[in-house]
Amino acid sequence: MSRLEARNLVIDVPGRRDGRALNLDLEPGQVWGVLGPNGAGKTTLLHTLAGLRAPRAGSVRLDGGALASLPRRRVARALGLVFQERQDGFPATVRETALIGRHPWLSPWQMEGGEDLQLAEAALERLDVDHLAERLVSTLSGGERQRLAIATVLTQAPAIWLADEPTNHLDLHHQTAVMALLAGEAQAGRAVMLCLHDLNLAARWCDHLLLLYPDGEACWGSRDAMLVPAALERLYGQRLATAMVGGAPVFVSVR
Numbered sequence: 454m455s456r457l458e459a460r461n462l463v464i465d466v467p468g469r470r471d472g473r474a475l476n477l478d479l480e481p482g483q484v485w486g487v488l489g490p491n492g493a494g495k496t497t498l499l500h501t502l503a504g505l506r507a508p509r510a511g512s513v514r515l516d517g518g519a520l521a522s523l524p525r526r527r528v529a530r531a532l533g534l535v536f537q538e539r540q541d542g543f544p545a546t547v548r549e550t551a552l553i554g555r556h557p558w559l560s561p562w563q564m565e566g567g568e569d570l571q572l573a574e575a576a577l578e579r580l581d582v583d584h585l586a587e588r589l590v591s592t593l594s595g596g597e598r599q600r601l602a603i604a605t606v607l608t609q610a611p612a613i614w615l616a617d618e619p620t621n622h623l624d625l626h627h628q629t630a631v632m633a634l635l636a637g638e639a640q641a642g643r644a645v646m647l648c649l650h651d652l653n654l655a656a657r658w659c660d661h662l663l664l665l666y667p668d669g670e671a672c673w674g675s676r677d678a679m680l681v682p683a684a685l686e687r688l689y690g691q692r693l694a695t696a697m698v699g700g701a702p703v704f705v706s707v708r
């Protein structure tokens with residue numbers, strides 16, 4: 454189990470004022486949703502929390518240690534990142550790609566062993582892409598590629614998931630399956646943070662929300678405290694109608 458802390462964190466969005474510094478803890482068992490309009494800084498935040506981008510101010514701490522000073526292997530074992538964009542620069546099969554998730558756990562020239570292969574196979578099956586194991590990644594559909602990206606992080610088995618729009622390209626069934634998988638990861642003691650565009654998925658599956666505004670303002674807290682229609686309308690610059698379905702709010706944009 455691991456925790457990630459943002460302390461007085463200002464993400465570096467070019468040309469934008471600092472806005473509100475973030476002070477939040479991503480703790481084992483939690484599912485955080487990051488909401489905000491295009492360009493608000495969701496991806497920038499995730500990459501900053503993963504140590505791939507330097508913050509403008511403040512720090513990120515992993516289990517109490519400054520992320521920037523920890524060995525990359527230690528970070529790579531703890532943090533799994535599902536990228537929004539990905540490049541498949543060289544030819545690889547689906548199975549080989551999932552096995553990349555084991556790299557943080559292997560020494561530089563060590564081959565993957567039987568246990569690594571078992572983890573990869575189980576992850577491919579869990580994401581419903583096991584029948585594609587021999588296929589080249591370049592031949593996959595958008596949704597299949599997305600599920601493989603999640604299977605690769607599942608193979609990595611990190612204590613903390615940072616997932617940028619994990620339901621991108623997914624049909625309704627696979628959206629629900631992926632959100633259930635991530636909620637299950639949290640229930641098993643991992644910490645999960647997701648950037649989402651779908652308010653209804655956030656309302657259904659997240660227990661904490663961070664609202665990022667385009668001007669750098671932000672607020673965060675428990676899901677119920679954050680799902681205030683007026684705040685969400687201001688966030689997106691969009692009028693919303695709200696209904697309750699199965700005990701959870703459902704938001705629909707209205708003209």
Ligand SMILES: Nc1ncnc2c1ncn2[C@@H]1O[C@H](COP(=O)(O)OP(=O)(O)OP(=O)(O)O)[C@@H](O)[C@H]1O
Pocket residue numbers: 466467489490491492493494495496497498
């Ligand atoms: N290298 C860069 N140079 C200039 N501007 C950048 C650079 N990287 C990001 N930005 C800008 O920073 C802002 C935040 O980008 P980011 O990708 O974090 O937004 P986002 O909330 O994830 O958006 P989306 O919902 O569209 O994915 C955007 O306005 C983007 O154009």
